[in-house]
Amino acid sequence: MEPAGSANPTIKVMVVDDSRTIRRTAETLLEREGFTVVTADDGFEALSKLVDSEPDIVFLDIMMPRLDGYQTCSVIKSNRRFRSTPxxxxxxxDGIFDKARGKLAGSEQFITKPFTREDLLEAIHLHVHTTR
Incomplete structure (x- = not known):
């Protein structure tokens, strides 16, 4: 694993959450580490930004209005272009049902809020291959 400060600025991270506070917190933490961050406040906005931004990894809140995280994840994973995007x-x-439903929708990992800087960085290092 690379040291935290040596993050590759070409790694693009999308953070989708209906809470402005959560989006801003994640964005600040990740930008400090040198990542490019794209945010969206719901599933519909995330899907529309996905094509233009082509993120390397998506952090997706489950409980959102209009299109929840499970539905959004399913749409992402059903698209051939984004199927391999973590x-x-x-x-x-953090119940077992929520985690199982996330897996069924196609997610790679489940992080319980409130998350830490280390939670986010560990997920990126685990799922994003820095050699493109």
Whole structure:
């Protein structure tokens, strides 16, 4: 694993959460580490930004209005172009049902909120291959 400060600025991270506070926190933490960050406040906005931004990894809140995280993840994973993009579910609920449902939707990992800087960095290092 690379030291935290040596993050590759070409790695693009998408953070999708209906909470402005959560989006800003994740964006600040990740930008400090040198990542390019794209944010969206719901599943519809995430899907529209996905094509233009082509993120290397997506952090996706489960509980959102209009299109929830499970539905958004399913749409991402059903698209041939984005099928291999890692999706990490974020939720304040950490029950086995929530985790199982996230897996069924296609997510690679489940992080319980409140998350830490280390939670985000570990997920990126685990799922994003820095040699493109």
């Amino acid at each position: 999706v990490i579910m974020l939720s304040s609920k």
